[in-house]
Amino acid sequence: MAAPSKRSSRPTPVRKAWRxxxxxxxxxxxxxxxxxxxxxxxxxxxxxxxxxxxxxxTQIILAxxxxxxxxxxxxxxxxxxxxxxxxxxASGVAESEINxxxxxxxxxxxxxxxxxxxxxxxxxxxxxxxxxxxxxAATNTAVSPTExxxxxxxxxxxxxxxxxxxxxxxxxAWITPALQDQFDNFDCAALDDTSTNVAPADEPLVTCDRExxxxxxxxxxxxxxxxxxxxxNGMVQTQTxxxxxxxxxxxxxxxxxxxxxxxxxxxxxxxxxxxxxxxFAFVLDGAVLTAPSMNAAITDGRPQITGQFTQETxxxxxxxxxxxxxxxxxxxxxSDTISPTLGTSQLQSGLIAGLIGLILVVIYTIFQYRxxxxxxxxxxxxxxxxxxxxxxxxxxxxxxxxxxxxxxxxIVAIGFTADSFIIYFERVRDELRDGRQLVSAVEAGWxxxxxxxxxxxxxxxxxxxxxxxxxxxxxxxxxxTLGLTTIIDVVVVILFTHPMLQLLAQTKFFxxxxxxxGLDPEALGAVYRGRAEFRxxxxxxxxxxxxxxxxxxxxxxxxxxxxxxxxxxxxxxxxGKDS
Amino acid sequence: xxxxxxxxxxxxxLYTGKRxxxxxxxxxxxxxxxxxxxxxxxxxxxxxxxxxxxxxxGGSQFQIAGxxxxxxQPAIDAVESVVPDATAHVTIVGSDGIRVQTDQLEQADxxxxxxxxxxxxxxxxxxxxxxxxxxxxxxxxxxxxxxGLVAFMLLAAVIMALYFRTWKMSLAAILALIADLVATxxxxxxxxxxxxxxxxxxxxxxxxYSLYDTVVVxxxxxxxxxxxxxxxxxxxxxxxxxxxxQTLVRSINTSVVAALPVAAxxxxxxxxxxADTLRDISLALLIGILVxxxxxxxxxxxxxxxxxxxxxxxxxxxxxxxxERERAGAPSAEVLPTA
Numbered sequence: 014m015a016a017p018s019k020r021s022s023r024p025t026p027v028r029k030a031w032r033x034x035x036x037x038x039x040x041x042x043x044x045x046x047x048x049x050x051x052x053x054x055x056x057x058x059x060x061x062x063x064x065x066x067x068x069x070x071t072q073i074i075l076a077x078x079x080x081x082x083x084x085x086x087x088x089x090x091x092x093x094x095x096x097x098x099x100x101x102x103a104s105g106v107a108e109s110e111i112n113x114x115x116x117x118x119x120x121x122x123x124x125x126x127x128x129x130x131x132x133x134x135x136x137x138x139x140x141x142x143x144x145x146x147x148x149x150a151a152t153n154t155a156v157s158p159t160e161x162x163x164x165x166x167x168x169x170x171x172x173x174x175x176x177x178x179x180x181x182x183x184x185x186a187w188i189t190p191a192l193q194d195q196f197d198n199f200d201c202a203a204l205d206d207t208s209t210n211v212a213p214a215d216e217p218l219v220t221c222d223r224e225x226x227x228x229x230x231x232x233x234x235x236x237x238x239x240x241x242x243x244x245x246n247g248m249v250q251t252q253t254x255x256x257x258x259x260x261x262x263x264x265x266x267x268x269x270x271x272x273x274x275x276x277x278x279x280x281x282x283x284x285x286x287x288x289x290x291x292x293f294a295f296v297l298d299g300a301v302l303t304a305p306s307m308n309a310a311i312t313d314g315r316p317q318i319t320g321q322f323t324q325e326t327x328x329x330x331x332x333x334x335x336x337x338x339x340x341x342x343x344x345x346x347x348s349d350t351i352s353p354t355l356g357t358s359q360l361q362s363g364l365i366a367g368l369i370g371l372i373l374v375v376i377y378t379i380f381q382y383r384x385x386x387x388x389x390x391x392x393x394x395x396x397x398x399x400x401x402x403x404x405x406x407x408x409x410x411x412x413x414x415x416x417x418x419x420x421x422x423x424i425v426a427i428g429f430t431a432d433s434f435i436i437y438f439e440r441v442r443d444e445l446r447d448g449r450q451l452v453s454a455v456e457a458g459w460x461x462x463x464x465x466x467x468x469x470x471x472x473x474x475x476x477x478x479x480x481x482x483x484x485x486x487x488x489x490x491x492x493x494t495l496g497l498t499t500i501i502d503v504v505v506v507i508l509f510t511h512p513m514l515q516l517l518a519q520t521k522f523f524x525x526x527x528x529x530x531g532l533d534p535e536a537l538g539a540v541y542r543g544r545a546e547f548r549x550x551x552x553x554x555x556x557x558x559x560x561x562x563x564x565x566x567x568x569x570x571x572x573x574x575x576x577x578x579x580x581x582x583x584x585x586x587x588x589g590k591d592s
Numbered sequence: 593x594x595x596x597x598x599x600x601x602x603x604x605x606l607y608t609g610k611r612x613x614x615x616x617x618x619x620x621x622x623x624x625x626x627x628x629x630x631x632x633x634x635x636x637x638x639x640x641x642x643x644x645x646x647x648x649x650g651g652s653q654f655q656i657a658g659x660x661x662x663x664x665q666p667a668i669d670a671v672e673s674v675v676p677d678a679t680a681h682v683t684i685v686g687s688d689g690i691r692v693q694t695d696q697l698e699q700a701d702x703x704x705x706x707x708x709x710x711x712x713x714x715x716x717x718x719x720x721x722x723x724x725x726x727x728x729x730x731x732x733x734x735x736x737x738x739x740g741l742v743a744f745m746l747l748a749a750v751i752m753a754l755y756f757r758t759w760k761m762s763l764a765a766i767l768a769l770i771a772d773l774v775a776t777x778x779x780x781x782x783x784x785x786x787x788x789x790x791x792x793x794x795x796x797x798x799x800x801y802s803l804y805d806t807v808v809v810x811x812x813x814x815x816x817x818x819x820x821x822x823x824x825x826x827x828x829x830x831x832x833x834x835x836x837x838q839t840l841v842r843s844i845n846t847s848v849v850a851a852l853p854v855a856a857x858x859x860x861x862x863x864x865x866x867a868d869t870l871r872d873i874s875l876a877l878l879i880g881i882l883v884x885x886x887x888x889x890x891x892x893x894x895x896x897x898x899x900x901x902x903x904x905x906x907x908x909x910x911x912x913x914x915x916e917r918e919r920a921g922a923p924s925a926e927v928l929p930t931a
Contacts, residue, residue, distance in 0.1 A: 066869070076726070115736070128703070345699075346726040347647075350706075352719045355657045363870060366860040370853025377848060381599065417869045418793055424857055425797065425877060428850035429804075435849060436808060439603075439842040446607055461815070468755055469807040475751065476744055476800035483740035488733065491793045491873075495800065537604055 026456060027519060030512035037395070037508035044402040048409075057409035061401075064416035064490065067360040069353030070123040073131075075343035077116055085116050093118055093343070101130065110412070114489070117346060140238025140334065141296040142274075143218060144182040144281060145304055147196055147230035148289035182232035183280055183290055187217045192230060201225035222301040229301055231294050235277045238297075240270025244334040246327035249319055260322035262331045263315065271314025278316065281307035295334060303330060363420040370424050374431050382438055384522070385531030388513050389434045396430050396505045400498055413493065422494030430502040433470065434510055437462040438531075441514070445534045451526070455518045459511050466506055473499045603841035609834055616833040619894035626891050630771060633778020642781045645788035647725050647733070652697040654705060655721040656690045659713040667692045670708035675701050696724065733789050737796055744799055745769065752807070756814055760899040765806045768892035772802040775887075776880045783875075790869040794876025801850065801877075802884030805843070809888050812839045813896065825917075827910040832897040836889055847885035854878045 051057020065072045075097075077085045090113045097120060101109045110121040122130075179186040188196075201221035221228045243265040248256040266274050277293060284291045285307065294304040305318045318330070371393070378386040400423065407413040441458035449457065477496030481489055517523045526533045605611035615622070646653050654667075664682040667690055671680040681693045690713065697705060702722060710717040745766055753762040776798055780791060813835040817828065824831060857874035900906055 076732075115732070117732075131699075344726065345724065346732075348722075348724040350720075350722045352657065352721045354719055355655060355721050358657060359869075362860050363857075366857040366870065367853070369860070370856035373852040373856060374849050377852060381845060418790065418873065421790075421793075421857060421870055421873045424853045425850075425873075427853045429801070431849045432804075432846040435842060435845045439839075439845070442600075442603070443607060443838070446604060465808055465811040468811060469804045471751070471755075472748055472803045472807055473800045475748060476796070476803070479744040479747065480740050480796055483736055483743060488737065488740075488789070488793050488796065491797070495797065537600065 026452065026515045030515035033508045033512040037505075037512075040504070040508070041395075041399060041402070044399065044406065048402055048406055051406065051409045055409065057405070059405065061404045061408040061415045062413070063356070063360065064414040064419070065121055065123070065349070065356070066351055066417045067356045067363075067415065067420075068123060069351050069356035070121065071131075071351075072122075072347075072349045073120045074114075074346040074348070075118040075120065076346040077118075077343055087113075090116070090118065118343065140241070140302075141234045142236040142277070143231035143234055143294050143296055144277065145229055145289045145292040145294050146183065146185065146188055146217065146232050147193075148292065148304070149196075149228055150226070179232075181280060182235050182277065183284060184232075185290075187232055188230065192217055192219065195219050196228065196230045199228050201228055218296070218299075220296065220299055220301060222304070227301075227304075229289075229294055229304065231296065231301075235293070236266070236270050236273040238334070240267050240273065241265070241334055242267050242270075244331040246322070246324070246331040249317070259319060260324055260327040262318040262322070262327050262334065264318070264334060266314035266316075268314075271312075274314055274316065275310070275312045278307050278312075279310040282310040302334070359417050360420075363417060363424070367420065367424040367427070370427055374427055378431065378434075381531075383529045383531035384527075385438060388510060388517065389431060391513065392434055392505050392510045393427065393430060395509050396498070396501050399501050399505070400426075403497060403501065404494075407497075414490075416490040418488070418491040419494045422491045423498065426495065426498035426502070429473065430498060430505070433466045433502055433506050436465055436469075437506065437510060437514075440465075441532065442537050445532060445537045448534075451518045451524045451532060451534075452515075454532075455511075455514050459514075463507075463511075466503065470499050470503050599841060599844070606837040606840050609837070612833065612837050613840070614833060615836045615889055616829045616894045616897045619898065622890040622894060626771060626887075630774055630778070633775045633782070637778060637781035640782065640784070643784065643786040645786040645791075646693055646723075647789050648731065648787070650696055650725055652694050652702055652705075653723045653725070654690075654692040654694075654709055655685075656692075656709060656713055656715060656719060657721075658688050658719065659690055659715060660688070661713065662688050662690060664690075666712035667709060670712040671705055673708055674704040696726075699724075733792060737792050740796065741773075741799065748799075748803055752803075752810075755807075756810060758900075761810050761814070761896055764892050764896035764899060765803060765810065767895055768806060768887045769799065769802050771891055772798055772880060772884050772887050775883045776876060779879050779883070780876055785872070785875065788868065788872045790872035791876045794873040795880065797873075797877055798880030798884055801881055802887065805846070805884050806888045806892050808846075809836060809839050809843065809893060810896070812836075813893065824909070825913060827913050828901055828906045829897045829910075832893055836893045840889070843885055843889060847881055851878060851881050854881060 048057060048059065052059060077090075077093075094111050094113060097118060098109070098111045101111065101120065101122065109123075110119075112119060196219050199219050199221070215233045217233060218231045219228070220231065241264055245263050246260060247263060249259040249261045250256055281291050281293055288306065289304075292304045292306045295302040303318065303320070305320060322330070374393070375386070375390055378389045382389065404413065404415060408415065437458065440462040441454050444454035444458045445451065474496055477492045477499060480492035481496060523530045523532055602611070606613075662684050664684065667682045668680050671678055671692060671694055675694070675697060678694045678697070683691045683693075685691055690709075692705075692709065694705070702724060706720045706722050707717060710720050748769075749759075749762045749766050752765055753759040756762065773795065776795055777787075780795075781787065785791070813832050816835040816838075817831045826834065854874045854877045857870050858878055860870070901910070
């Protein structure tokens with residue numbers, strides 16, 4: 014950028030201009046720095062994350078199934094989200110995104126989704142009660158994942174059907190040599206493999222607890238989560254009602270559950286001392302939640318689980334038991350699988366459309382504003398850089414993902430951003446038409462244009478905010494980019510477009526009104542009008558000097574004069590058809 | 593003046609008043625045109641029926657990109673092999689894209705159709721995009737959009753009334769905005785295109801654009817009418833009209849510049865599979881930008897002028913101006929726009 018030659022003669026606007034440009038430089042450097050820091054230390058990236066429609070993947074929207082009129086609380090939704098997240102994570106899917114949108118839960122999973130994972134997400138989890146047959150510390154030895162024990166291999170060689178028909182769920186006869194082998198070799202790390210920890214209800218199951226600290230060989234299902242009516246946490250109370258200060262989880266079974274549990278508890282209580290066979294396990298989604306031992310035969314269907322609970326852990330367990338998993342049931346509202354090829358082609362067409370749009374805008378502005386168009390183009394480039402950095406940073410910090418609708422928002426923003434430059438340039442031209450010198454025309458035009466730009470951009474921002482707050486799904490993504498670019502637009506106009514024009518006004522090319530500058534007073538009719546009538550601002554200004562700016566008044570007098578002249582002559586063109 | 597391009601010269605003439613379009617005075621004509629347009633916007637979709645996209649109807653949709661034999665029959669056969677009684681609507685998008693829409697399918701069926709389609713067109717299964725949309729999805733989006741719409745209009749009305757210090761500008765702007773929305777939806781539907789969530793986005797964006805445009809023009813009107821005050825030798829309506837004319841070049845430039853990128857999306861989006869989102873947004877926006885720009889000029893400004901002309905102070909001023917004009921011997925051809 015050439016240093017202005019007339020710095021001494023017009024110090025104020027020039028110095029202001031350089032100050033603004035410095036600020037802009039600082040802002041861009043800062044954004045750049047934040048992003049660089051993110052890339053180096055925080056797992057950020059130089060490219061924004063893409064939404065599923067551009068990247069390919071699966072998106073499932075789950076809508077809560079509630080009775081009409083009933084409300085879904087945020088707490089319930091949060092709980093559902095965390096449970097669904099556990100399930101998806103348990104499937105070993107990386108980078109899944111689960112969050113709420115309005116009352117809906119949206120699950121986004123990159124890449125392809127296998128049927129088991131899909132079922133896990135869409136179905137309510139299964140809570141099962143099984144008696145413990147064997148328990149051991151988990152073997153998390155460094156077995157390489159490829160050799161993780163496959164249940165079928167040893168089963169081919171070893172006996173897999175019980176030699177003696179087991180009499181009940183705790184009968185050691187369930188433990189066939191094949192199961193024993195599977196149990197011995199079971200690696201809790203394999204819990205992530207969806208196929209390892211599922212078993213039919215009437216067959217034993219080998220699994221681990223959630224913490225992967227212990228592994229279990231469990232008998233068939235004795236009771237299931239549907240039979241649990243309620244589960245709460247509370248202090249253990251003595252018979253006199255005094256609190257012992259120990260946290261416990263209280264379960265209430267329904268009739269069928271009470272029956273089943275009476276049978277199990279009686280049996281397990283009878284096995285007291287024969288650890289681990291006096292334990293029973295609550296299995297959620299194939300993993301053991303807890304496996305307490307039976308301290309009494311419970312016949313009223315109201316067992317109490319005690320242990321090393323804190324208030325939080327007892328509450329968490331109670332919730333998990335009570336909800337069988339999800340606090341509310343969901344229906345699949347929509348489910349999209351987008352192939353990566355389609356995503357890429359959508360991204361491509363979006364980018365190409367943006368490029369073409371940009372080129373068209375550039376051509377049009379050059380045609381309209383000649384050399385002045387360079388300011389527009391440079392401003393668009395600056396706005397583009399800031400927008401890109403902001404989106405990249407937001408996608409790193411806030412998990413924002415650029416969708417096709419978002420890209421459309423960005424492309425549309427090219428035009429909206431260029432609009433504010435046009436408003437500004439037209440105002441400067443108006444001032445030139447009134448016979449001002451370029452430097453003062455830029456200042457006066459800016460004062461008027463700035464107000465208009467702010468007011469009009471405020472309506473844009475308002476629309477974006479309202480849409481963002483109230484809308485769902487793709488509308489949100491669009492509103493987000495619209496709002497972001499509106500703010501950036503205003504920043505660029507203040508810190509770049511105006512300062513640049515201030516500086517350019519100092520150059521000979523522009524101030525002399527070169528025909529190619531786009532600010533040629535002659536072309537703008539200023540001289541012509543000057544010749545036509547003598548300008549006499551003093552006559553009118555005296556009366557209303559108080560309220561409005563001087564330049565406005567001077568312009569008005571001309572306009573009024575013209576209007577008066579128009580009364581006779583101009584009327585013929587008032588039919589709106591001259592072109 | 594030789595080097596000035598035509599639009600610049602045009603702008604000069606409009607600015608000085610040498611050339612002027614009678615937007616305010618001819619309002620009866622414009623109102624009639626607007627009324628006819630609005631009536632058509634309401635009637636045509638009713639008579640023709642509005643097509644709602646699959647997101648609103650509910651259903652299953654499959655898309656396959658990059659197929660070599662872009663024919664419809666294999667897709668129909670593939671769907672029938674899985675669900676015999678389902679009717680499949682097959683569309684060929686661009687040169688190598690296939691879109692199949694069916695009624696809502698069960699998860700299992702949906703997967704089977706995916707497999708069958710992949711086989712039929714000889715592409716890997718991962719290349720088949722499938723969507724299942726419950727019927728409530730589109731309704732949810734629409735309801736939220738409508739809530740947003742009303743909330744925005746109320747807020748915008750209040751903010752504009754505060755900014756311009758007159759509720760009449762606010763009212764005129766909102767009325768023009770409503771006309772924009774109705775006309776845009778009407779034209780969009782009359783073109784026989786499906787109303788999709790993407791189109792809803794486009795229509796909502798018009799809220800922002802239309803009002804934005806109106807604010808720019810109204811700001812100039814406010815400037816002219818406020819600064820003219822009692823000294824003005826123009827009637828109120830003439831002041832408003834001059835302001836509209838003075839910002840006309842800006843209106844043309846901004847609408848062209850805003851429309852160009854949108855048009856670019858439209859042309860690209862039309863021929864590419866899966867870019868329906870782009871196509872629908874851009875079409876709704878393109879219509880909206882054009883309608884929004886011209887509604888400011890032909891509807892919002894005359895409405896505002898009409899709302900204000902009845903005020904006693906303005907009427908007194910207008911009469912004074914006209915009387916002075918008569919005394920000066922000017923021909924009374926300058927008909928006061930209040931007819």
